Amino acid sequence: MKNRDIRLQEILSGRLMSETDFKIFALESFAKDIDHLKQKELLTKLILEHSSVARRLEDMNTELVRSRELLDEAHKIAKIGRWDIDVAAGKVIWSDSMYDILEIDKTTEASTELFFSLVHPNDLDKVKSMYKDMFIEQKPWTTRYRLLLRSGELKWVNLEFHGVFDDQGNAIQLYGTIQDITKMKSIEDELERYNQHLEELVEEKIQEISSSQMSTIYALVKLSESRDDDTGDHIERTASFCKLLAQKAKSIPEYTDLVTDSFIETIYKASPLHDIGKVGIPDNILLKPGKLTDEEFTIMKTHVQIGYDTLSKIGHQYDKNEFLRMGMEISLYHHEKWNGSGYTKGLKGTEIPLSARIMAISDVYDALRSKRVYKEAFSHEKSMDIITSSSGSHFDPYLIDVFIKTQEEFRSLYDSFFD
Ligand code: C2E
Ligand code: SIN
């Protein structure tokens, strides 16, 4: 107990050595006055507090060292180099990791010139002008560019640049980091390529209708055609005529740009949809052996809208599907006439989509050459007479010109279906 009292005195007096005499006196009196129990409590508290502070300090110090190590390590892992320019002293300092990135021996003296000498020639102007702007704008900047190292290796780096300026705007210190992003860049590029590829794939999927859906559509078309088509090949023939006429239309200067390979492919596939609306026409009209009354023909004419509506029900799931888009267009407009007297919209001339103008000629040529419940089959010559006399009234005169010029190909194509 006695020892402890003395030690407390020593500690307290030791701790208060630098205090004023008055304070020492007061405290010594106080210490003498407090009882032993209190002294013990105070001592324990002081010792514990000291040791806890010391431990905390030690911990913090360890943490600091560790965090510096971690930072270095992080820089090494992240391949970040640090550089510092003391402007007044004209001294450039590079961190070890900076040397590593530049692949320069660490004993080499750091300099701005050396640094610029390693910038890829194609990026040098950009880096230099940004460096210059730094002094004018006094704003930090960051940029990506390439290094061309002495080994000939190319590296992508990200440079961060900061400056400290005095009141007059003079640079005192310039500092920044440089990060090797070659790997990151190549991963990024790869990701970008991958994304691009994915986008294309998605686009393709959107454009593409599953083959089962395609066969359902064709089955529906076949079914509708079989009702009023004696030979059952009308859609195959009109598809072939559309393709042939589209190919020929390429030679018309005004249409060259419109008639792409994809247009030809699409019209070939979509043209069979043109009369799909006939599913909605009653047998007593569709299969009437004689001429339709005005009333019947009015109902007959609704097949274009019915076809369009039917396809748009499928179409809204395939917004970007060119096949369906053209199918809808052809369904709706294949009975429009060049002079505006057709149905259902009364469109005129080039207001009528080219696909529908091509369809109209192909459809009528086939209808004329074929036997229908309401008509006999006509010869090629008679069919040509009927069609050419409607050039510019019913049909697109430019298309009719090439149709006349290449009519022998249409004749043999029609005949080829009966070989
Ligand atoms: P569709 O039989 O496939 O005929 C398509 C188009 O070919 C007709 O469209 C018409 O422009 C043309 N066409 C067909 N036969 C002749 C013909 O003998 N002379 C001339 N100048 N053109 C002909 P349209 O007239 O709008 O008819 C659309 C559909 O209505 C026809 O398709 C057919 O299914 C039906 N249709 C038209 N007229 C009659 C008819 O008199 N009787 C019956 N039962 N159906 C008819
Ligand atoms: C057809 O008319 O069914 C032939 C058209 C095609 O398969 O693309």
Ligand code: SIN
């Ligand atoms: C119609 O005028 O809509 C049909 C007559 C025809 O073009 O043959």
Ligand code: FE
């Ligand atoms: Fe039709």
